[in-house]
Amino acid sequence: MLNVLLVEDETLFAKSVLKRLQREGHTATVMETITDANEYLEKSLPDVILLDVRLPDASGLDFLQSLRAHQSWHAIPVIMMTAYGELEDAVQAMKLGATDYLKKPVDLDELVLTLNKVMQTQKLSQQLDYSHVREAHGSEPVVMIGHSSAMHSIKQQMERIIQLVDRAETEFPIILINGETGTGKDVLARYYHQSGKWRDKPFVHVDCAALPKELIEAELFGYERGAFTNAHQAKAGLIEVAEAGTVFLDEIGELPIELQSKLLNVLERRQVRRIGATQERPVSAHFIAATNRDLPQMVADGEFRSDLYFRLNVIQLQMPPLRERKWILHHSRRILSP
Incomplete structure (x- = not known):
């Protein structure tokens, strides 16, 4: 459901x-009137504004610019309504940042479809904003806990990898972590x-x-301004946000197959292209992928690209299942108990 502000002087x-x-x-x-609309906005913010170009007290285009x-x-997404034949007004509205425009007399079915697009793109932008705030900064300190031989081996392998990467001056190796759900792939x-x-x-x-x-x-x-409806400004994607840090692709087996080639291109060329962009940007991040699925079987079934699998599978780590670690911990406690 949307809360819509309609700025329109034609009563019917x-x-x-x-x-x-x-x-x-x-x-x-x-x-x-625009005066009334300004007073309304001082008290309440709508989800979208339907704005006529011709209004009694001022131009809708001037109001859009002030918004x-x-x-x-x-x-706030603004959908302009222009009289038939006023193409120049529509073009000017889009240049000023209108989300979309409709020709008058407005087809109400088209209006509903346009509002549905606004709802979808609003949800997209909100989720992107949340992810950028939540993930683009540091995380809580992590301590590897586990006394089993399998966990000790995993920790040693990772420390050797870190030493190797520390000495690397250019491209960093890609790490693939396999393991059942809940084994701590994200912790690793x-x-x-x-x-x-x-x-x-x-x-x-x-x-x-x-x-x-x-x-x-x-x-x-990421995407460029104007790449889709309501993309009022460009936004960097999470790969780009990571800079020289780490991108952790959790549950990589769930990545839609139509996007796997685009990710492969990033991993191979260390370049990323935003949606709607014509130029690529360099990528300097470390990449770790994790999955609880059988990627070789997915490749055989045509559900995962073989070239992406081989690119991800440069260094592979296998997290031991919890049932093995539980038994070893219980066994060690029994030995140490009086």
Whole structure:
């Protein structure tokens, strides 16, 4: 459901729009002048503004420009409504940052579809903002706990890898961590990050299983302004945000196959291209992938690209299952008990 502000002075048209929006489950408020709209915005922020170009007290284009310059209102999606034949107004509106425009008389079915697109892109931007804030900074200190021979071996292997990477001057090896769910693959990845000289750089955790399919491309690779509806400004993807830190691709087996070639290109060429961009940007991050799935079998079944699997499988670590570690811990306690 959206909270819509309709700035429109044609009463009959405003009533028909209001009725249709309510039927679709949205709430709407009608303001007939820009002065009234400004007063409304001082008290409440709508999810989207439907704005006519021709209004009694001022131009809708001037109002749009003031919205984009306002600290609290600049990100509100604005759909302009222009009279038939006023193409120049529509073009000017898009240049000023309008999300979309509709020709009057407005087709109400088209209006509903446009609002649905706004809802989808708003959700996309909110999730991206959340991920950038949550993941692009440092993480809590990690301590590897485990006294079994298998865990001791894993820790030694990782420490040797870290020493190798510390001496590397250019491209860093890719690490693939296999293991059942709950075995601590993410802990091992964070241990790698915090034990190297790149520990002060970002650690970016990308959960390929949790991200919606329509979000993951923008999440990973970023996008340029205007790449899709409501993309008012360019945003770096998580691969780019990581800088010289670590990108942890958790549950890599869940990555949609149509995006696997794009990730492969990043890993091979160490370049990333944002959605809607014409130029690539250099990538200096460390890459760790993890999975609980049988990637060779997925390759055989056509569910995972073989070239991406071989690129990921440069250094492979196998996390021991919890049931083995539990038995060893219980056994050691029994021996030490009086």
